Amino acid sequence: MKKQLVNMTVNGEEVELAVYPNTTLLEMLRVELGLMGVKEGCSEGVCGTCTVLLNGQPVRSCLTLALEAEGSEILTIEGLTPEDGLHPVQQAFIDRGAVQCGFCTPGMILSSKALLDRNPNPSEDDIKTALSGSFCRCTGYTKILDAVKAAAAAHVDPSDG
């Protein structure tokens, strides 16, 4: 097994890394780049805590080889947060008490952002479908739905963040 080069844009910065083929995108982001906002939960694609945005789409970084993400644009929770303050979806999660233990929160927020970019005025069912791949073991789903609805009502600018 030899290391191979991989190029991608992570949170707006171009990165080039030599990785082993069996490195997942999750391991690359956490270990190589120190982006600890990407969480490892089940590690088998069930829980959704490792969700990052790849070209604007939520993906499971634990089920993605780093080499498979060649040439893509990756956004993690660190890249979502502007220099000052918080992204409106992050703020909505805090305002509505949608953060309990916080482990699922980065994945939930990124999935919500991807939904609102695509559909600024989602129905409750749209939100449930978009977040269906993320588990909250504190079972705080009601507050999370409230937060996404509040962020949508506040007319989140899709270009934000």
Next chain:
Amino acid sequence: MRLPAFDYQAPDKLDQALKIKGELGGNASVLAGGTDILVNLKHRLFSPATLISLKNIKELRRIESKPDSVVMGAATTLAEMADNATLNEHFPVLIKAIRSIGAPGIQAFRGTLGGNICLSPRCLFYNQSHFWRSGKGSCHRTGGKECHALEGSESCQSICSADTVPVLVALSAQLTLAGPGGTRLMALSDFYTGKGETPFNILPEEILTEVRIPLPWAPISASYQRLAMRAAVDFPLVNAAAVAIVDKGKVELFRLVLSAVGPAPIVLKEAEAAIKGSAPSQEMIQTAGDAAFKAAEGSVVENASLSRQYRVKMAAALARRAVKEALGL
């Protein structure tokens, strides 16, 4: 969980991929989207020396509308299919099945059609970590001589857990398998061997390249039903699909397929024959339910998170629901 070591190749052309697969055979596995194989690698269920990624092969990622059929490259993502206008127009039932797979993120990156068809059959005693399995010892699937789910079984009884499969079988889909010596066409229903340890009729040198769905001669009405513990991120523990063409008050075409009850989907041929040719009637619902019950009783074993008894009863219920919806009863 960490992945085991492997080499990785991502050829640009199908020819190159076939050459690598031809040389390495069973020592190389195809990586289409990775949502199933990477989990199985993490559990140390497979140990290929090389993964051949299909991500750069554009010809495997397309949906082509032909006069008599729709042809899809095997590496087409589930989300690309669900958003495709032709598929939505002709086969909304297939879109329903696709939308029930995993979650939107899995459908987009990168659950693929070929990956769902070649989904490794699942079993409560097999899809576990290496540590968990080490407590039970080997089974047919892991080189042993016994089945932990069914005492005395001579082969593996794992469950074909793909959502698209019963629908595609009901739609008479065909597969193209490419190998170093050329390609061959196979009915999807013939692709499954019924043995969990060697579930697919594919040679170690071959790659699944295309899926073709013939266009029906008249508008179809269809239904897809599934039973799972959760609505998202869960595999079906029984599923059923029915496809019908009702013309001038008569059932001109009828297909009824039960799956997730064993290693291969089951075409309920007797029920199909009994229903075809007559006017839709309430009795047909019972006929289908009885046929599904009988088939499930001979196929379902205690190898899932729901009991055998419940899954058999639900097989009948899902078949009844599917017939009811497809025939508009």
